[in-house]
Amino acid sequence: MSAPLLQVSDLSITADTAGGPYDAVRSVDFALDRGRALAVVGESGSGKSLTALAIAGLLGEKLTPSGSVRFDGRELIGMGAADRRAMAGRRIGFVFQEPMSSLHPILTVGQQLEEGLRAHFDMNRRQRADRVRELLDIVGLGKARDIRGDRIGQLSGGMRQRVMIAMAISCEPELVIADEPTTALDVTLQRQVIDLLGSLRERLGVALMLITHDLGVVAETCDEAVVMYGGQVVESGPTATLLHDPAHDYTRALLMSIPVLGDDRPRLPTVASIAPWLRDARQDAAALRPVTELVTVAPGHRVRREAEGVAA
Amino acid sequence: MSEMTVPTTTSIEAAAARTVRPRLWRRLLHRPIAVVALILLLVMAGAALLAPVLAGDPNAFVAVERLRPPSAMHIFGTDNLGRDVYSRTVFGAQASLTVGVVTAAITTAIGVVLGILAGMFRWFDAIVMRIVDGVMSFPIIVLALAMTAILGPGLGTVILAMTIVFVPGMTRVVRSSALVASELPMVDSARAIGAGSVRIFWRYILPQATTPVLVQAAITFTTAVLVESALSFIGAGLPPNVPSWGASLSEARSYLTSAVWMWGFPGLALILTVLAMNIVIDNVRDILDPRAGGR
Amino acid sequence: MLRYLAQRLLALLPTVAVPLVLVFLLLRLAPGDPAAILLGDSATPDQVAALREQLGLNAPLWEQFGRFLGDVVTLRLGDSLFLGKPVVDVIPDYALVTLEISVIALIVALALGIGLGALAAFRNGRPAGRVATALGIIGISVPQFVVALILIVVFAAWLHWFNVGGFVPMSKGFWPHLRSITLPALSLGIAESAFVARITRGAILDVVREPFVTTARSLGVPPRRIGAVHVVRVAALPIMTVAGLLVASLLSGSAVVETIFGVPGMGRLLLDAVGRRDYSLVQGIVLFTGLFVIIVNLLVDLSYSVVDPRVRLGRKSA
Numbered sequence: 001m002s003a004p005l006l007q008v009s010d011l012s013i014t015a016d017t018a019g020g021p022y023d024a025v026r027s028v029d030f031a032l033d034r035g036r037a038l039a040v041v042g043e044s045g046s047g048k049s050l051t052a053l054a055i056a057g058l059l060g061e062k063l064t065p066s067g068s069v070r071f072d073g074r075e076l077i078g079m080g081a082a083d084r085r086a087m088a089g090r091r092i093g094f095v096f097q098e099p100m101s102s103l104h105p106i107l108t109v110g111q112q113l114e115e116g117l118r119a120h121f122d123m124n125r126r127q128r129a130d131r132v133r134e135l136l137d138i139v140g141l142g143k144a145r146d147i148r149g150d151r152i153g154q155l156s157g158g159m160r161q162r163v164m165i166a167m168a169i170s171c172e173p174e175l176v177i178a179d180e181p182t183t184a185l186d187v188t189l190q191r192q193v194i195d196l197l198g199s200l201r202e203r204l205g206v207a208l209m210l211i212t213h214d215l216g217v218v219a220e221t222c223d224e225a226v227v228m229y230g231g232q233v234v235e236s237g238p239t240a241t242l243l244h245d246p247a248h249d250y251t252r253a254l255l256m257s258i259p260v261l262g263d264d265r266p267r268l269p270t271v272a273s274i275a276p277w278l279r280d281a282r283q284d285a286a287a288l289r290p291v292t293e294l295v296t297v298a299p300g301h302r303v304r305r306e307a308e309g310v311a312a
Numbered sequence: 313m314s315e316m317t318v319p320t321t322t323s324i325e326a327a328a329a330r331t332v333r334p335r336l337w338r339r340l341l342h343r344p345i346a347v348v349a350l351i352l353l354l355v356m357a358g359a360a361l362l363a364p365v366l367a368g369d370p371n372a373f374v375a376v377e378r379l380r381p382p383s384a385m386h387i388f389g390t391d392n393l394g395r396d397v398y399s400r401t402v403f404g405a406q407a408s409l410t411v412g413v414v415t416a417a418i419t420t421a422i423g424v425v426l427g428i429l430a431g432m433f434r435w436f437d438a439i440v441m442r443i444v445d446g447v448m449s450f451p452i453i454v455l456a457l458a459m460t461a462i463l464g465p466g467l468g469t470v471i472l473a474m475t476i477v478f479v480p481g482m483t484r485v486v487r488s489s490a491l492v493a494s495e496l497p498m499v500d501s502a503r504a505i506g507a508g509s510v511r512i513f514w515r516y517i518l519p520q521a522t523t524p525v526l527v528q529a530a531i532t533f534t535t536a537v538l539v540e541s542a543l544s545f546i547g548a549g550l551p552p553n554v555p556s557w558g559a560s561l562s563e564a565r566s567y568l569t570s571a572v573w574m575w576g577f578p579g580l581a582l583i584l585t586v587l588a589m590n591i592v593i594d595n596v597r598d599i600l601d602p603r604a605g606g607r
Numbered sequence: 608m609l610r611y612l613a614q615r616l617l618a619l620l621p622t623v624a625v626p627l628v629l630v631f632l633l634l635r636l637a638p639g640d641p642a643a644i645l646l647g648d649s650a651t652p653d654q655v656a657a658l659r660e661q662l663g664l665n666a667p668l669w670e671q672f673g674r675f676l677g678d679v680v681t682l683r684l685g686d687s688l689f690l691g692k693p694v695v696d697v698i699p700d701y702a703l704v705t706l707e708i709s710v711i712a713l714i715v716a717l718a719l720g721i722g723l724g725a726l727a728a729f730r731n732g733r734p735a736g737r738v739a740t741a742l743g744i745i746g747i748s749v750p751q752f753v754v755a756l757i758l759i760v761v762f763a764a765w766l767h768w769f770n771v772g773g774f775v776p777m778s779k780g781f782w783p784h785l786r787s788i789t790l791p792a793l794s795l796g797i798a799e800s801a802f803v804a805r806i807t808r809g810a811i812l813d814v815v816r817e818p819f820v821t822t823a824r825s826l827g828v829p830p831r832r833i834g835a836v837h838v839v840r841v842a843a844l845p846i847m848t849v850a851g852l853l854v855a856s857l858l859s860g861s862a863v864v865e866t867i868f869g870v871p872g873m874g875r876l877l878l879d880a881v882g883r884r885d886y887s888l889v890q891g892i893v894l895f896t897g898l899f900v901i902i903v904n905l906l907v908d909l910s911y912s913v914v915d916p917r918v919r920l921g922r923k924s925a
Contacts, residue, residue, distance in 0.1 A: 058821055088827035096825075102818040106840045106915055116826035153917060167826065446621020449851050449904060451858035454877060454896050455626055461881040461889045462633040476629075538750050542859075545752050546866050546878060561753065565867070568756060569764045579753055587748035594744060 003073065004031040005207050006055065006175060010067040011077075013050050013059070024063070025050050025231045029294065032224075034174065037201060037208040039218040039239065041254070042228035048211045049097075051228070052177045055209070056094050057084040071175070089116040093168035093206075095178040099160035103152040109163055110148030116170040135166040138203070139196060158189040165196060169204065176200070177209045182217060194221055215254060219243055224300075227251050233294065237301030247303040336523070339599050340592075349591035356585045359405040367399035370555040379571050389573035391563060400555040401578050407556040408537050408582070415471050415536035419478040420529045424521075426479065427486025428513075431494065437487070448480040452539055460548050470549050474539055478532045485528040489521035496520075523600060527593060534589045541582055557582040608912070615908045616901070623897025630890050631675050635668070679894060685887035687880075694891035698873065702895055704774075705865070705872035708792045709857045715796025716853065720803025721846070727804065728811035729834070740808065746801020751860040755794035755867050762790060774870045791868045795860050799853055806849050810842040817841070843914050850907045855900060 013025035025047040032038045040048045054065040057076065069076040071092065076084070088094075096102035104112055113132045117123055123131065136142045139162040152160055161181060168176055178197065182190040198221055201208055210222055218225055218239060226236040227250060235248035246252045257268045294302045340346050359366060373394040382389040388397035426444070430437040456473035463469045493499065499516050507515075543549030544558030552559070557578040564575030650658075666674075678684065684694040723739050730736030763769045769790050775783040814820065815838060823833045862874030869875075873892055880888040 056825060058825055085824075085827045085829065088825055090827060094822075094825040096818060096822060098818065102822045104819045104822075104837060104841075106917070107837070115823060115828050118832075119827040119829065151917065164822075167822070170826070442618065443621045443625060446619065446623075447625045449619070449622050449855050449900050450626050451855045451862075451896060451900070453859035453862045454874075454893065455629075457862065457877050457881050458626065458630055458889050458893050459633065461884060461886060462630070534748075539859075541750055542752055542863050545750075546863055548878065548881065558752075561756070565756075568760050575756065579756075583745075583749050583753065587745060590744055590748050 002034070005034045005072060006032040006209070007070040008051075008055065008068070009070075011051065011054060011069060012066050013047070013054055014064050014066070016062040016064070023231065025054070027067070028226075028228070028233050030226045030233065030236055032175070032207055032209060034207055035201070035205050036224065037210065037222040039210045039212060039222035039225040040228060041212060041215065041218055041225055043213055046228040047231040048228050049179055052094075052179050052209065052211050056092055056177055057088060058094065085119075089168075089173065090120045090171045091173050091175065093171070093173035093176040095161075095164050095168045095176065095181050097180040098184055099157070099164045100152070100184075102164060103160060105153065106151065108149050108151055109155070113148075113163070113167055113170060116167060120171045131170070135170055138169070138200070139163070139166045140192075141166070157185060158192060161185060161189070161193055162196065165193070165200070169200060169206065172204065173206060175207045175209065177211070179211045180213070181210070182212070182214065190217070197221060215243070215258065227254070232292075232304065233302075234304040235302065236294075237298070241298070241301050247297050247301065336596065336599055340595055343595055346592055346595040349588040349595075352584055352588040353592065356405050356409060356581070356588070359402045360409040361406075363403045363406040367402040368396060370395065370399040370403040371553060372396070372399075379567065379574070381571075382573055388577045389571070391560070391574045392567060392571070393563075397560075397573060397577055400560055401557070401581050403555045404557040404560055404578055405581060405585070407550060407554050408540060408558075409585070411467070411471065411540045411550070411556075412533045412537040415474045415478065415540075416529045416533040418471065418475050419482050419532050420525060422475065423479050423482025423528075424486050424525065427483040427521075428490055428517075430483065430487040431490025431517075441483075441487070444480040444483055447476060450477065452477040453542060456539070456543055457548055465548055465551065467550055467554075470540060470543055474536050478535065482525070482528050482532065485524050486521055489524050490517055493517040493520035523596075527596060530589055530593050534586045534593075537582070537586055611912060612905065612909070615905060619901045619904050622900050622904070623894065626893050626897055627679065627890075628672075630893050631672065634886060634890075635671070684891045684894070687885055687888045690885075690888075694887050697888065698876070698891055698895055701871055701873045701876045702899075704788075704870060705858070705861050705874060706899075708788055708795065708864075708870065708872060709854070709861060711788070711792035712795035712799065712857050712861075713853065715793060716799035716803050716857075718800075719797065720800035721807050723800065723804035724807025725811060727808040728815070731808075731812060739804070743801050743804040743808065746798070747805065749798065749801075751795060751798040752863045752867060754798040755790070755864055758790055758794050758797075759867075771868060774868070787868075788870065791861075791864045791870050794864050794867075795857055798860065799856055802849070802856070803846070803853065806846055807842070810845040811838060813845075814838045814842045840914060844911070847907055847911045847914065851900075851904045854903045854907075858896060858899065 008028055008030050011025065011028040012023060015022045015024045028047075028051055030038065030040075040051065042048045050059070050063065053059050054063075055069050055071075055076065057079070059065060065077055067077060071087070076087075110129075110132055113135055114128045117128050117131055132148060133142065136147070141147060141159060141162050147155065147159070147163075152163070155163065161184075165178075165181070168178075176197075181197070182193050185193060194217060197208060197210070200206060208221070210217070212218060222239050224237065225239050225242050227234050227242065227248065229250050235242060235246065235251045242251055243255065246255060253269050257270070259268065290306050292304050292306050295305050296302050340350075374390075375394050377386070377390050377394045379392055380386060380390045386396050386398060388401060391397055391400065426440060430440055452474065455477060456470060459473045460469050463472075493516060496516070499512055502512055502516060540549055541556065541558030541561070544556040545562045547562065549558060550556045560578035561575050561582075564571065567574050682695050686693050687697050690697055723742060727736050727739035727743060730739070759771050763771045769786060771790070773787060775787040777784045820833060820837060823837050828837070858874075861872055862877060864870070865872040865875040866878060873895065877889065877892045879885075880892065
């Protein structure tokens, strides 16, 4: 069995806030094999975006990662800036959530798509232009009018997201991290983007790390999933298992809160109603949090439980 | 429908709005440089208000005491006519600060009215803003001099010219505050529960505009002080018997190296006043800026 | 593009219209008879009456304004009372000098200001950045004429590199001419550079926070290129917006600086005209100044639309 492409161990992220240091992400572990798809699921504030940014080396100044993130055997935490830059785009691609603000307002689509190529390859103008055309084709923007000279303001939302994806794969990375790629889109566009990501996986063999809060998307695209809450992993395992046989209260709550046709429940469950002790997990003061650990309940399936033998 | 039965949204918003100002003050006072600047402004204001108490007659001169360096009797020295520089500096504060405050006040009054009208009525906006923007780009000293030619030099002309050029800035600030405020969801909800236009104006729109207006008024103040000193410097500002800082600096032109105190002290007073106000303005804007992480 | 410029021209018309109308109104509303004021104290009643006829001062105000506009457009601006020549003959030489100094000052202000501002932004929080930021705020608190005085003390009185006063026209030699306008131009330029520095710093800091900069980082774009290509294009816009204000400030300041250094520019001409109550000249200078401002603003708008083509396209995007 080959080593996983991405191995995250004990990843923690501390934020330097006005009120002191705050551990936004605590002790996250998971792994992703080549060509596979992993979903990181959680609500706003669970730490899933920060985890993604930490892996990609894109954290802001006030955020400090610690622990280990191994990509193809190399340790990313603590890596020098130049090495990080060499990897950014070339080996790890990133699709951002809001394409309207994540794309340059003035540079043209063509110019932006070339930026990754300029950074990593020694291509001449013709080669770059060819590659850009190829990329637009791959994401399904090749048949309609030539948008290379357009600015992003002239494109529709769906087109912008496709351009974003094209940029992320422009240098043929082995891993693509997509941070809520469908959240800003309406349902029909969501479908298109999901299909696109799926087809990219097949065609290019990239591994996909999908950050989302939409369980439907998870079910369709990802082989494995990691559920995060309060900066920690609360459950991880194969998607099928998590969806049909969840072991953690929070995962159960997530599933139960999906309304179905014919649902006659007067109220949808919340974290407070299903697992009140979870709220304590988000206490600022470490001493007030319940002591927990990740326990393996089945091969590849881990759950966070309160630690045995420790007084509350 | 009485607002007593209204759900808590409005009262929560109102309560939140009420806490912004004290929070601002507290945060401002935590910044050492801002505190120093505020103290400096207080000193200058004190000098302006209490000039007759703090210093002697600025126009009194003793011919034999010309161009004396600072001493026990004249702590800032004397100028080329034998007048006490300290006294002229203190009374200069009175002159310059008065011009600054009066100009800022008039500009604010007119600007607020125009800005609100522009924010509320589209037609007013279309006509007036065009004219107003045009005036903004015209060099103020040129305008002031032209008006001086016709109306004669003096305090009134100076303030009038400055007001004309500064009003556009204030109008824009008020107008954009009014426009932003009127788009806020809380205004929609206020309308939905039957609040009339007047109430909406007083309770929602006006409070939003208060701090930007105060900031703009402070900026107007600093610009007015600088422009007045420039006009007085070239002799087109305050009348010659009024000891403004600009005039003091002008009188020292032939004595730049021989009597540094003659222009050094008024000059320093001028710069420090404007600098202090600018520091306070910067800090206030910094605090109000939603972006965390300090600029 | 042409339509855009036409739109901008229309928007800038008040810049010259308002001061001119103001001058027109003030002359006629001020105490005293306008014709008598125009002719000065030594005029005879007959001369005054004749001028009144000539200027149509007996006609209703609207008619007068119409004539006034006509005169302005055809550049019939009357004669300078004290110089005895038509206003349109007097002004250009002075205007040229002011233009020269202003252009040099603008270049200095932009070069020094953008450099300082960029330093303050890219080294934000670090010593160099703090110093640059401090210089910016101190700089805007020092009036232009004080900068001039300081420069005089340092460079003329102390180092004897330059003389004060003693303007040398171009005809008497290029280098002597240049030397005589260096200090005035520098005073203006340095004084305005602080403002430019602050705007630049703010603009860059704002842009660097934008998500599209993170996207560039995610592609491995080197920091230098991010700064030069991605950041600059967007940060340049606020800077160009203030270029118009900058020019107004420079023209304002030139009146003072020309007086200090004895340079025969439009500012000093205006001051003299005001002192001598030479109204035709005052009026003419106001007109010229307004035109100046409009031309420069149009040039700035032109470059703006080159940097940000969205403006040209009328924002039908977004």
